[in-house]
Amino acid sequence: MDNNNQPGPLRSRPTLRELAYFGVVSLVLLVSLAIAPAKNYFSDWRHYQKSYLKIAGERQSGTLVRSFQGGIRQTWIAKLGVVDRCESCHVNLTGALVGATGQPFRKHPIIPHDLEQFGCAICHRGQGPATSVEEAHYTTEAWEQPLLPARYLESGCGQCHLGPLQGAPRLNEGRALLSSQGCVHCHIVAQPDGNVLKPEDNPPPLTHIAEKTSREWIYAWIRNPQSYAASATMPNFQLNEQDAADISAFLMAQSTASPTSHIEITTASTAAAPGADASTEAATLYGASFCSSCHAVQNEAGNLVGGNFGPELTRVGAKVNPDWLRRWLSNPAAYHPATRMPHYRMDPKQVALLSGFLLAKKDSDFLANAHLAPASADSVARGKKLVTETGCAACHQINGVNPPQNFAPDLTHVGSRALAQVVFAPGMKHNLPDYISAKIHDPRSFGPGLKMPKFTLGESQIDALTTALLSQTDHAASFPKELIISGGRTSNYHPGGEAGRIMDDLRCLSCHAINGNGGDMAPDLTWEGSAVQRAWLEDFLKNPNTLRPALIRRMPKFNLSPGEIKTLTDYILTAYQSPGFDAQTMDAHALNADAAARGKQLFYAKYGCQSCHIADYKNDKGYVGPALTSVGNRLTPAWTYKWLKDPSALRPATIMPNFSLKDDEARDLTAFLMTLKAKQGGGK
Amino acid sequence: MSMATTIKSEFERLRNTEVWRTIFRSGSGASNLHRAQAVQQNIFLHLFSVKVRSRALEFSPTWYLGALTLSTFFILIATGILLMFYYHPSVPQAYADMKDLQFVVASGVFLRNLHRWSAHAMVFLVFAHMFKVFYRGAYRPPRQFNWVVGVFLLLLTLLLSYTGYLLPWDQLAFWAVTVGSNIAKAVPFMGKQIRFLMLGGNEVNANALLRFYVLHCVILPLAAILMVGVHFWRIRKDGGLYVPEKKKL
Numbered sequence: 001m002d003n004n005n006q007p008g009p010l011r012s013r014p015t016l017r018e019l020a021y022f023g024v025v026s027l028v029l030l031v032s033l034a035i036a037p038a039k040n041y042f043s044d045w046r047h048y049q050k051s052y053l054k055i056a057g058e059r060q061s062g063t064l065v066r067s068f069q070g071g072i073r074q075t076w077i078a079k080l081g082v083v084d085r086c087e088s089c090h091v092n093l094t095g096a097l098v099g100a101t102g103q104p105f106r107k108h109p110i111i112p113h114d115l116e117q118f119g120c121a122i123c124h125r126g127q128g129p130a131t132s133v134e135e136a137h138y139t140t141e142a143w144e145q146p147l148l149p150a151r152y153l154e155s156g157c158g159q160c161h162l163g164p165l166q167g168a169p170r171l172n173e174g175r176a177l178l179s180s181q182g183c184v185h186c187h188i189v190a191q192p193d194g195n196v197l198k199p200e201d202n203p204p205p206l207t208h209i210a211e212k213t214s215r216e217w218i219y220a221w222i223r224n225p226q227s228y229a230a231s232a233t234m235p236n237f238q239l240n241e242q243d244a245a246d247i248s249a250f251l252m253a254q255s256t257a258s259p260t261s262h263i264e265i266t267t268a269s270t271a272a273a274p275g276a277d278a279s280t281e282a283a284t285l286y287g288a289s290f291c292s293s294c295h296a297v298q299n300e301a302g303n304l305v306g307g308n309f310g311p312e313l314t315r316v317g318a319k320v321n322p323d324w325l326r327r328w329l330s331n332p333a334a335y336h337p338a339t340r341m342p343h344y345r346m347d348p349k350q351v352a353l354l355s356g357f358l359l360a361k362k363d364s365d366f367l368a369n370a371h372l373a374p375a376s377a378d379s380v381a382r383g384k385k386l387v388t389e390t391g392c393a394a395c396h397q398i399n400g401v402n403p404p405q406n407f408a409p410d411l412t413h414v415g416s417r418a419l420a421q422v423v424f425a426p427g428m429k430h431n432l433p434d435y436i437s438a439k440i441h442d443p444r445s446f447g448p449g450l451k452m453p454k455f456t457l458g459e460s461q462i463d464a465l466t467t468a469l470l471s472q473t474d475h476a477a478s479f480p481k482e483l484i485i486s487g488g489r490t491s492n493y494h495p496g497g498e499a500g501r502i503m504d505d506l507r508c509l510s511c512h513a514i515n516g517n518g519g520d521m522a523p524d525l526t527w528e529g530s531a532v533q534r535a536w537l538e539d540f541l542k543n544p545n546t547l548r549p550a551l552i553r554r555m556p557k558f559n560l561s562p563g564e565i566k567t568l569t570d571y572i573l574t575a576y577q578s579p580g581f582d583a584q585t586m587d588a589h590a591l592n593a594d595a596a597a598r599g600k601q602l603f604y605a606k607y608g609c610q611s612c613h614i615a616d617y618k619n620d621k622g623y624v625g626p627a628l629t630s631v632g633n634r635l636t637p638a639w640t641y642k643w644l645k646d647p648s649a650l651r652p653a654t655i656m657p658n659f660s661l662k663d664d665e666a667r668d669l670t671a672f673l674m675t676l677k678a679k680q681g682g683g684k
Numbered sequence: 685m686s687m688a689t690t691i692k693s694e695f696e697r698l699r700n701t702e703v704w705r706t707i708f709r710s711g712s713g714a715s716n717l718h719r720a721q722a723v724q725q726n727i728f729l730h731l732f733s734v735k736v737r738s739r740a741l742e743f744s745p746t747w748y749l750g751a752l753t754l755s756t757f758f759i760l761i762a763t764g765i766l767l768m769f770y771y772h773p774s775v776p777q778a779y780a781d782m783k784d785l786q787f788v789v790a791s792g793v794f795l796r797n798l799h800r801w802s803a804h805a806m807v808f809l810v811f812a813h814m815f816k817v818f819y820r821g822a823y824r825p826p827r828q829f830n831w832v833v834g835v836f837l838l839l840l841t842l843l844l845s846y847t848g849y850l851l852p853w854d855q856l857a858f859w860a861v862t863v864g865s866n867i868a869k870a871v872p873f874m875g876k877q878i879r880f881l882m883l884g885g886n887e888v889n890a891n892a893l894l895r896f897y898v899l900h901c902v903i904l905p906l907a908a909i910l911m912v913g914v915h916f917w918r919i920r921k922d923g924g925l926y927v928p929e930k931k932k933l
Contacts, residue, residue, distance in 0.1 A: 036791040036793075036794030037790075037791055039791075039793075039794075040791050072787075072788050083780070085787065085788070129783050129784065129787050130783075130787055131787040131788060132787075135786075135787070142854070
């Protein structure tokens, strides 16, 4: 039928109903296609930029409105992998619009870095490239690192600043706690520069423990260390009675005789002089030896008084064996070679007095419930197994048990651990800071089989530890090397020779740092030889007194012999000289009475030094810095002059401001200070 | 009605202009010859039959599944080309580009989702199309070769879908391709070699990403376009769409 050249019959025209369907479907398609550009237009950042411009317009900030660069704004730093678009909404970070306070228009607080230098997310976390409120701040399907709560913010600093950092107290505290609580005995915490944090809690060796204490005390102590001493560093392993009994049996069994166990210290003088006089004398000796600089004792009100550098002594009488205590006081290093306790030169009478004083600090309740069956061989064997499993040897030296290796998870990159690798306890929020802090707060809540013990830490300490751990990110390890600021204090300096032997015996480095090694409780002595005068130093070593009236911690009196004092003084004045610093450079003629009079004017009038220092006890009330009443005896003129010119060049951590003194002003002040001398006969 | 007539006469006038005739080679005229020439002599239309039975244009014989598949393919080409403007097939950049599509490219999420959903739809429609052809018996001679072409097109569709899966470079992509390439490794005797060839190495990494990108954006689409051409040409040559007789009640 189709072989003619005429067109075949056409299909019928669409009906009205078909046209209506077509129209509706087309409309639906058009509307759904319009959703995408609409969503694009009604974006969060456009909304915030509009309201910012509205506020600026209301405040008549015409130039601000005109110069405003709209659109998505970003900080892009290729070498750090930073693409942060936070500024698209947070448009007022520099504070150009004064008084715009609510977020997202708040001004960023002043920080030591340029805001563009590192972007935002390196410190604040969150999702930098995101341009919506939800994606940028919170955990979403494809992003598991929400904004960091403000209390952990210092962890950002810690990624580059590996040592103590001014202005980041929480980070510093956290890092110190990692060392002082002994966390790093079990966990490895390595920093991007390769430095591995070292423990600083100085746990005692247990190799001669039977000489020191009883099995009952060990039992009670390991069951709950804090019931013996509230401030004890040793964590609670939540051992049951049987386990604690077995461990104590093993610890007694493995104990060997210490090298000095045969030495008998006479107790004659204590026996001869009991009574009120003796106890007063002993208390005076305890005070004069400044034991409380390091050791705390609970007072009647329940407050700890004293330092936390050594163990708390509130119930020490319930712990130690009297013979051991006397030997310990005579020479601590004989029992514990790595102890931080100095070797006081005490005579037998002093030892007897002090040990009697300490042994009286008893608490009969502490051992009341420790009734142990005699140790059997089974019990000892089981105790050894428990000691090995619990990891006691990670901290303590124990005969026959090697320190465990890779005992606990490596925390080097814990600050960027993927949440997929984290096992959360039921009911907790799924984010890293909460996980870390919950883990520190109560490790066993994550499962009964976990080994980590419970530490006694306050909320702020847990926050500090969490901050320090959050700073251990893996991207910090890939930052350009020039950004990493190492912590220093990594040298192994030890003084040599005869003086070195004395200084080691006195454990000077427990408190003082010298050439990058040592504690931070007392002044750095690296350049002490340039600073002080011989007569003062000799006098000080003979009878130390504090230079700072407000300090409780003081240098103890070691009862050094004149020979030892001479050796130490010679060594300090020779070895600890500041480089390029000649004590003779100061022109003696410049320090005349005229200059001193001008210096006094500068001291009191121009610079108001008396607000921090005391030059005259009668009038001055400055308790911030050291008293200067006898500074003319103490310091060398050259050091004083240089110090006044630029204090932080000599001691980087000093809080003394640099007043940018002119040369003659510094000279006049030095002249004045050198006139401040102690009255004859006293060094005070 | 007069409006429709006007448009019609205007269109006839346009078809008679020299420009139109230069481009499309056929002039106006409503005779069957003119209409046949209009189709045959046009490079774009010559793939199609000159004549179709009006029954073939109804919904029931085909459910329009082939046409719908072709539409999704066009959407995929169009959105795919736009996506290529924003995408670097490199390990450090690929995932960041996904994020940028989401965060800064205007309607970027729409673009990506359109590509993704069209891909899913195409796989679904290809299967539906083949079932329809199979159960209707439309694969029988003389259309048996076009069925074979169709099977190749199914494989190309699946490969396009699979290669595109790796490109976002997220965990899902990575593990999907790890699993997929390990399946290829299970081939007897030469499994390892096949896997090596697929990934350009022994694990899913930068080389695999580049390979999958080239396959996804160049080789497989070109092959698919070629096969689609053959498929359509054969429809015409095999006597048009298969339309079963309407059963008389």
